[in-house]
Amino acid sequence: MEKEKALPKRQDISAEFKWKLEDIYPTDDAWEKDFQAVPALLDKITALKGKLQEKSANLLAVLQLQDELGKGLEKIFTYARMRRDEDNTNPTYQALTDRAVALNARAAGETSFITPEILAIPDDILQRFQKEEQGLALYRFLLDDLKRQKAHVLTADEEAILAQASELGQSPGQIFTMLNNADLTFPTIRDEEGREVEITHGRYGQLMESKDRRVRKEAFYGLYGTYKKLENTLAATFTSAIKRDVFFSRVRRYPSALEAALFGDNVPKDVYDNLIGTVRKHNDAMHRYVRLRKKLLGVDQLHMYDLYVPMVADVDWKVTYKEALEMVKQGLEPLGDDYGRVLDESFKTGWIDVYENKGKTSGAYSWGPYGTHPYVLLNYQDRLDDVFTLAHEMGHALHSYYSHKEQPYIYSAYTIFVAEVASTVNETLLIRHLLEREQDKSRRLYLINHYLEQFRGTLYRQTMFAEFEKIVHAKIEAAEALTLQELKQIYHRLNVDYYGPDIIVDDDIDIEWARIPHFYNNFYVYKYATGFSAATALSAQILAEGQPAVERYLTFLKSGGSDYPLELLKRAGVDMGTAEPIEKALSVFRELLDEMEKLTARAN
Template sequence: MTVATNRLPKRNEIPDEMKWKLEDIYASTEKWEQDYQEIKSHIVKIQGFEGKLAESAQNLLDCLKVQDQLAEKMGRLYAYARMRRDEDNTNTVYQALTDRAATLSVQASSATAFITPEILSIPEETLKRFMSEETGLELYHFVIHEILRSKEHILSPVEELLLAQAGELAQGPGTIFGMLNNADIKFPTIKDENGYEIELTKGRYIQLLESKDRRVRKDAFEALYETYRKQKNTLAAILHASIKKDVFYARVRKYESARHAAMDGENIPVEVYDNLIQAVHEFLPEMYRYVRLRKKLLGVEELHMYDLFAPIVKDVEFKITFEEAKQMIAKGLAPLGEEYGKILQEGFNSRWIDVFENEGKTSGAYSWGAYGTHPFVLMNWQDNMNNMFTLAHEMGHAIHSYYTNTTQPFTYADYTIFVAEVASTCNEALVLHHLLETTTDPRERMYLINHQLEAFRGTVFRQTMFAEFEKITHEKVEAGEPLTPELLCQIYRELNLKYYGPDMVVDEEIDMEWARIPHFYNAFYVYKYATGFSAATALSQQILTEGTPAVERYINFLKGGSSDYSINLLQGAGVDITSPKPVRDALEVFKKLLDEMEQLAAQVQ
């Protein structure tokens, strides 16, 4: 299918076979309503355990079981409503469904808020006796251990209830930003390479920045950021409110900082964050070298921010349809074995994927789902190499979820965000290796190597820059400084100057980029892209060089869910991310690829 470029299609104009099949979660809204009512009854049921957990091992076990049942149904209910809304954010039916699910989720959190502080009030000797008396509690040993680990940050039952009830308010900044960014903000039209008017959208933005026509790139760049600049005061206020929320929760729970609070949830030492920034700073001269090479190959006197996505290899263009992309990905992931390949094909053939952009659809790409059903992938497909790699990336997430959901009980099926990017990025690395192995044309090889250099730039360097922005902005709020639009732009500009070096013209428009990054509303998340990319680089090399033993370790890692700490799961797969070595090793790969790129550039000129 080719979607017309002069306007976005409406949702009902997209063929069903190119839409995800959310009926696999709920066959109808009526089924959703049934679960909605059941969750209400579970809420009442779990409230009956309050004050009784210390009475017997049976009470503790029954309460934890009901909590799991409640969480499983709540996850399914919310995922369905939100994914329906993501199909078209202007659809008021699914706006309402999502709001109801969010409200019910807060009610569920409030109803279960007593559990953790009440478990902490039970003497450890009694807890040990309960676990030896009741074999059913074996399932919850790790859960209980985690509760005890966080003991100093858990408040009284009354305080935990208040925090849970404030949950809906805490979602406010992210929800408001999402509606503004996905439903309300409108971009102007610009003229394409042929002089035709084309509506600028977030989904088309990168495609326009990849245009060979520099005027198109510049027009798209300026139009996008001028639109955000008009909303700078509102956007700064929303982000400031979100960061204040992070700081509030960290202080209430007696953490040293919001960063410490965010990382403690997954038991990740703060040093991992600091090591990442330090290692990337060490390799910034290599980024400056890449910028110089890009400037040279583009043949421009000045390299601007809108030139970062322009093709630098002449006479090579990979126009890849969705069907072609699926075939290329399947071949690239063949080293992961037959079982992995079968799951991949099931995802391709059973409508796990929502393919094309339409009016009101949430931008970008993600994988999501609920326990008890297969995962889903949202795309906004464009026929190019970047989208092919994005599809490989999101299917990595999806198959990771498939493995954990079919291997782990619900309690441990949801893997942590820290390891989430490993599976997705490993997929990308394996697909790239396949493509490099199957081409002998030096220009095609340059094109592919540059794609990987761009992956490093976007996932290691850029995400680390984002991480540094989050660190600085949170520290300023913690010090009592207000985040004005001017200050946010200043911080962001200084980081761009640091990360791109003397050969890059840091255009004034890029100072507003902070205003359009949705991950900033899930603070201290983005660093995990960089650490995940580094771990994935190491694991893909092991899979390609060791074969079956490395594949088995890797698949076991994918099945691990949250049954152990993320760091331990990665160590089992063969990577120690507590050390800066994986990041440095990954950046050495960047350096070697850059060496080859410079050599190939000299040959073809």
């Protein structure tokens, strides 16, 4: 039996497929120099403690110093963490990351007086300060937002304690990251050609798309069987993260952990509840999709390991990385010349880390500090899905590029709520481009299948995740038991509800929550679903209206965090305060499902 070679080591990956973190720091020594400079900057800030109410110049000075500190800490942390992400087993960058985390916690503690002191300034004095000090005009939105937060900000001493506790609060996520990326070893299975293949995070998606059902089944049980061996540890780690969320929400006097998480974006709880309610109302369409999948795969019983394999037979669509770059460039042409110019630059100048290597962080993301170009981490596997991942992450990257270019540091960081809009607009434009040009019937069906999977994976599945988060947090808040068995039962019931009666919900899927990194960033995943809905509406406007819609959209990308996300999206052309965008997105899902049913009916 031929044995496939193990994952390459980092040093064996060609430089052309690696990002250039030297654009952040040319050497680790340069990083160290900036790290050592932070205490002096903190001294300047703490020298203003107790003096913010004295004069407007002090208020402006502390806000400007806080920006300088934020830029420096962001640069220090992102470099260390992204170096660690290249190979999580590398002790050098494990240490740099730990030091950066500790430095952030120290800085948060020493600067924690700023918000309470600003909030203690009487409104009439704050207004006078803003009139007499021109430099404070930049901070008007920030100051107004701080006033909104007043009920949830504690005394200076209490804020200092919470800031020190923040490092402890990161522990569940850090433990999960090390377990998931450094310690877990998955079994080896045989692929379609009989070669031995080690299951990895990056390869798992590829294996689940295998036409050989044995491969899918073995990959499914191999992956989840590994998590089950640590299920008690993973349950304890996850429930610790939930308890952390509940603790901080209660200390800050929020009605619930959910409302605490939504508050920063100024998103009403109704938006979250509308998402779950609207998607649940359309679960019949997902049940119909599952029924079609069962029929087209020709199986007596559909299992969870059958959910990712393309339903269209005889289409083996492999896309090299070079081909993917061209596909994405063409698909995003509706966004205009300037967007295309930046995209082309990103492909040629070390923005992207392309291939999987041993120890590399799984999945994909876009990140990067203010003052340098953004970066994208991939684990590219030559699948069509990977092309869409590239488009998705470049949506984030160019959002960052435009926000950083057009906004001062204080407003350069957009929220996750709008971030998922930018990434999904790219995916939607790409799929529309491919569908418009594809003449081959099998490939067209394959693309429709892929688009339907985007709806299943992003709108339905992420909403199911969001409902799971809501349920488990509510249980902790109500002082109810949340044992391993309870977690598994809740997750099982949700899969039954969302996927319907035509699929066997295998028991091993009950542990899936244990491998979802986003659950350690509470109430995050719902933004994928709302972002997908908003992106469906915006991309339709771009394709239908052309330049006016493109201008609105680019203005949105350039706005960073200069306003609340719902307001930014309204100006771009979509109102997420209503269920309408979700309803419209689900109507597109039904239309695609209709088309696939008709095409496959004629084929039969």
